[in-house]
Amino acid sequence: MSASAITVRLSLRSLRAHKRRLAGTFLSILLGVSFLTGTMVLGDTLRANFDTLFADANAGTDVVVRSADVLDSPGTAGGVRAPVDSALAERLRAAPGVAAAEPSVQGAGQLVGADGKPIGGQGPPTLAGNWLTDGRLNPYRLAEGRAPAAPGEVVVNRGAAKTGGLHLGSTTVLRTPDPVPVTVVGIATFGASADGMGPSTFTAMTFADAEHYLTPKGAGQASSIQVRAAGGVSQQELVARIVPQLPAGVQAITGTAATRESTQLLSGRFLSMFTTLLLVFAGIALLVATFTIHNTFAIVVAQRSRENALLRALGAVRGQVLGATLAEALTVGALASLGGLLGGIGVAAGLKALFSALGFALPTGGMVISAAAVVLPLLVGTLVAVGSALLPAVRAGRTAPLAALRDTGVDRAAEGRSGTVRVLLGGLLVAAGVPVAVLGATDGPSVLLTAGGALAVLAGVVVLGPVAAAFAVRTLGAPLPRLRGVSGTLARRNAARNPRCTAATASALMIGVAVVTLFTVFGASIKATLDDTVRKSFAGDLAVTTSSFGAGGSGISPKVADALAQLPDVRQTVGLGRGVARIDGHGRVLDVTDPARLAGIVDLGRVDGSLDALGTDGLAVSRSEAEQHGWRLGQSVTVGFADGASGPFTVRALYEGGGLAGDYLITRQAWAPHRGQDADTMVAVGLRSGVSLTAGKAAVQKALAPFGNPQVQDRDEYAASAASGVDMMLSVVYALLALAVLIALLGIANTLTLAVYERTRELGLLRAVGQTRAQLRGIVRWESVLVAAFGTVGGLGLGAFLGWALVKASDSAGTGSFAIPPEQLAVVLAAGLLAGAVAGLRPAGRAARLDVLRAIATE
Amino acid sequence: MTTLDVVRGTAARVADAVKIYGVGGTEVRALDHVTVEFPAGRFTAIMGPSGSGKSTLMHCAAGLDTLTAGTAWIGDTELGSLSDRRLTLLRRERIGFVFQAFNLVPTLTVRENITLPLDLAGAAPDQAWLAALIDVVGLGDRLHHRPSELSGGQQQRVAVARALAGRPQVVFADEPTGNLDSRSGGEVLGLLRRAVDEMGQAVVMVTHDPNAAGYADEALFLADGRLVDRMERPTAGLVLDRMKAFERGRS
Incomplete structure (x- = not known):
């Protein structure tokens, strides 16, 4: 037998003899590794699920034609692009190598279910658009009914129909966010069998309806043109052929590139944040585990000091005693990590269920287990075990052989110098x-x-x-x-x-x-x-809001503020919308409102200058933001909008930041020419004096019924x-x-x-x-x-x-x-x-x- | 004669050995200028009352403990100059140990315990020698048992077999019968005696039991850290008389 074989044998024997003492160690590593594996498997799985999702969505699309300029700002995912001329589709159809070209309008539209409650909106997007007539460009397939043909007819995805209890022939409301009465004429699957594109909802209208309700001008605009190549024409070739026909500021990318872009957007922001967060917690769990493991081995080594001393007396060198202890840790670590690996796959499924249960809907799909998700946790778990046992093992190696001959008590003397x-x-x-x-x-x-x-x-x-x-x-x-x-x-x-x-x-x-x-x-x-x-x-007294969390939902109809202002119980209302613009070259979020109506409902603190006089070329800026840029009243800044327009605006008012309004306020009138889908994120309502909160709330709720029942909250609820x-x-x-x-x-x-x-x-x-x-x-x-x-x-x-x-x-x-x-x-x-x-x-x-x-x- | 003539010389020795524990007021002089030789092929018993320094002498001679002054040798190797690693290697290659208690690794079988020093060295055991040893200690049917399944006497016989397995230059036994009844103790001592007679092994045994000393070729008497007497061919009766004489002399 070789000298290292006896080391291994000794450690395996004592492992078997002291199984129960090491059970805690085993369990802590197993749990930590399970979590780590689970996190990695979940990350891989989600990434793959999303990949498939986007690949499926673009499966039949060979080229996407869209505006080149993208307006990006902190807090908005993917940025905003100006629409393209929908007539471009007509011209592209005639281009050589093009089998089909269709304008695609994509916007936000939240369906209201049969029970009057909005469907979805808790994270995953609620989308609306036109039903693409080319069967290959359209990732959706009709499962029941037919395509929309007349105004007000829609196809909804099967998942949304199930959630909202909608059937063929159901009439309901689509919040775009202006309520649009619609009739369900078709129910679609995403691809051949999925209920939808992940957990998102999709409502498809005729192209005319989509233009009318989802684009700001109401006609002639599309989010993009989807193009399918004729047989034998590659995506790259088609892009090359199309590009010369495009007006300035419009680009063509391959379907594959579009898919990659969507995936990266999601992996880069949402998924990497999500997995990093989980990894941090896996790290904490493993850190905590190291203490348990270290402790166990410290005690086991102390208890075994006579045995180790005997080995030393009989001629075991320090390295052999140390090695035996480490081999024990290595075995426990490796076995527990293996167990953790299996557990981790279960954890991944569990975590996915947990997040779904807590309201983060994630796409479905099979588990994806990459090599890294196997190797890394195994390595980490084993290293944690061996690393934690290192100090006790060194101490074991230092056991004096004489200790075997004395009846050494297990109580260790208090540390002297090391204490200092x-x-x-x-x-x-x-x-x-x-x-x-x-x-x-x-x-x-x-x-x-x-x-x-x-x-x-x-x-x-x-x-x-x-x-x-x-x-x-x-x-x-x-x-x-x-x-x-x-x-x-x-x-x-x-x-x-x-x-x-x-x-x-x-x-x-x-x-x-x-x-x-x-x-x-x-x-x-x-x-x-x-x-x-x-x-x-x-x-104010009441706030009208849509779901408080996530990017889903479609906001509140901009007509709500005016409609509520007509109520006898209501003194004043003001709507706050949100937009994105480039201010002196940097993407920023703007609050779109009627500044003159803010007073008495939304408190902006001390205001320098005048909110009433913003007009169509003025801005109000929070004082902290202005200080950061060194702006004063009267300063001129360049504001660039998503539609490509750009012009000088004057800072006409400064206010306290950190409140309901963000850092920039712009008037509705200034925003209107450049906006996309028009929506408010919140409407603040002030009641007339003498009107009770209950009565006011009831009146407001009643008035909101035609708008798809957005939430009404008093200040505390808000x-x-x-x-x-x-x-x-x-x-x-x-x-x-x-x-x-x-x-x-x-x-x-x-x-x-x-x-x-x-x-x-x-x-x-x-x-x-x-x-x-x-x-x-x-x-x-x-x-x-x-x-x-x-x-x-x-x-x-x-x-x-x-x-x-x-x-x-x-x-x-x-x-x-x-x-x-x-x-x-x-x-x-x-x-x-x-x-x-x-x-x-x-x-x-x-x-x-x-x-x-x-x-x-x-x- | 045969073996005894071949293995002449010194198996182990200490010269002018001093061992002091503690400092100042708590200073204890466990060994006080002791010089002694343990000849090859002989069974030497170190006797003395508790506190006489007999265990310390053995520990220092065997390289388990270090001397404060003086030198200790195994064969012609001086121990004081050796590093911990060299000393360890020397222990496993040239010394065999039998302790009073806790002699065996509880998780290893009888056979594994016997070959332990060889395994630690990564050396292949001499199978014929091993078989002979196992035969002599009479545990052939217990080889795959764990120590906890053996009686105290059987455990100590395993320890003796382990000490002899590597054919060391010298075997040190520290009160090997201290925990045993007289019959089991006699068996263990008989084994050590046979090792000396039949294998030419040098054995050094620390004991305070006159009966145990009766198995030795020579008995050394220690008191207060000094070598005070020695006796060739001791018997239990003579040793007992000698020790009583010391007790009287001290009191």
Whole structure:
């Protein structure tokens, strides 16, 4: 047998002998790797699903002709393009190599279901357009009925029809957002069998209807011209032939390029953000797992010190003892990672279901498992296991051979010199990290600086853990002796007797709780900011809105503001729309409104200049934005619109930013010539004095019925619904963090189980001198609670500080609020303590089951 | 005679050995200028009351512990100049150990425990030798058992077989019968005796049991870290008398 074979044999044997001791390690790696794999598989799957989706959508299209200029701004996906002349299709049809060319109008249109509720609009787009008559250009196939032929006739995709309870012959309303009465004459599938293009909805009208309702001029315009090549003409050839026929500012790209563009747009923005977020949480879970693994091996190595010493006495070199321990970690890591790999595929399916359940609809399709999604998690899981076991393994290698001959107790002596190093290093990290984080949060502010400081603080706290553990546990456990007598005293001393172990166990939970707290504080602060915004700037009584979240929906008809203004109960209304324009060359979001009607409903704070006089060549700009560019009243800026028009505008008013209105206000009159589909995102309503909120709301709701029933909310509801998106994000984050916290709790249970093994004799002695099983259980359980309390309290403090730093650092405008939600944090604390008690159940049961005689006889 | 004539010379020795534990007021002089040789092919017993330094002497002679002053040799290798790694290699190649307790790796079988030092060295065991050894210790039917399935005496016999497996220059036994009843102890001591007589093995045994010392060729007596006496061909009765005499002398 070779020398390394014995190393492997020793590690495998002790693995088999101590299976149960390593179960916690196995489980934490398995969970972490499952999550990592799940994330990667989900990312790959979604990317592939979207790829297929876009490829299917463009399957029959060889060339797309569209405006070359795209107006991009932060916060709008894909940018805005001017329409093209729909007559161009006619000319292209005559071009050589063209089999078919059709103008395509694409816009937003939300159907209202049979129950009066709008269909979709919670993320995925709700699209409307013309029914392409060329069967190959049109990715949809009629499943029932026929194509639209007359005004008001529509084909809807099968998914939307199912959701909304619509059938052939149903009459309903399409919000474009102006309500259009429509009759369903056909139900279509996407491709041969899918209910729709992913979860999006599509309503197809005749070309005339589409032009009329979805393009600003009402005729002669199309979003693009879709072209199909004649047999034997390649996409590139066709592009080359078409290009000479195109007017200036219009481009032709191949269908393949169009598909790639759509996919990249989605991968680049939505998907990469989505997967990065998930990867961060997988990373947190694995980080927490390293503590558990490290701890387990540290304890196992200590327990095995006599065995290792014997090996050393018999001639095992340090490397062999170290190797045996590492081989053990490697085996556990590799096996657990393999298990995690399988689990991960399940997790991917679960995550997809979770996001669907929480309202993020994602496209369906088979699982895609790339080589990277297999290799990387395997590698990471194994490395985490081996890396975490490295220090204990080195310690195992250093075992003095003489230790085999002495009856070495398992209690380790308190560390001397390394304790000083620890205090110095940890103190330095915290001392450097806190000011950096504070500086980043207050002066700048700089997220990067804060994150660096936060990391240093985190590392410092973990390093200081063992030093703080004994003190913290003694302090937190101070009431225990009075509450629980001898059991309490013993629990408190046990928790404090091996500070390094207690700290490592608690650190895992501390990190989990710190991240939970961080997000809770961050979320509460965002909600407070939103609440504050509404409170400060919304002076009206009622708000008419569509769904608060996502890009779906079609907005509110611009006629709503005027219609509501006619009501006897209503004093004043104003609509706020949204547009995109280039201002001095940079894409910016504009709020389109009637500035003169804002007063008394939307509070813009102190206004310099006059909102009434914006006219068709004036802008109002928030003061912070103006300061950033160095603009004053009377400044002239160039505004370029999506339709290609461009001209000088004058800054005529400055107002407080950070409210309901964004950074730029423009009049409806100035916007109208350049707009696309006309819509408001919100209509603010002020009631006449003396009209009760209930009565006013009822009247407004009644008046809105013809407009497809948009939501009516009073101020509190409006603030709450603005915050509901935050709550949804938080619930996703909590669900993702649950894993890290679970792993941390596994770590506590694991450490305690190992401690029970370690103290078998001592526990047996206690039982022998008359301690009851219940008292013994109590000792272990209370120790568990104490360790959990240390981790939870530390995590709360750390998380609150980091949350504060993050909130301040990311608030560059200085208008945000900071809020600590005491109830939620109390829940976190209670949950942490309770979880500690639960984690202690099994080890406590094990301790109580010890056979007294055997416990005392244990070698 | 045969073997005894071939293996002449010194298996291990210490010269002017001093070992001091602790410093200042807590200083303990465990070995105080001890010089002793363990000849090849001989069974030497180191006797003495607890605290006499007999275990320390063995640990230092076997390279498990280091001397404060003086030198320790295995054959002609001086231990003080060796690195931890060299010392370890020397232990597994040239020394065999039998300890009082916790002698076997609980997760390995009897056979694996016996070949452990060879396996650690990556050396192939001499199968004929191994078979002979197993035959001598009488555990042929227990080779695939775990230590926990053996009696204390059987475990110690396995430890003896392991110590002999690599044909070391010297076997150190630290109170090998300390945890055993007299019958099992007798078996283990008989084994060590046979190793000396039939295999020409050098054995050094630390014990405080006069009966155990009776199996040795020579007994050395330690008291307060000094070598105070030695006895050729000791018997249990003579050793007991000698030790009683020391006790009286001390008190």
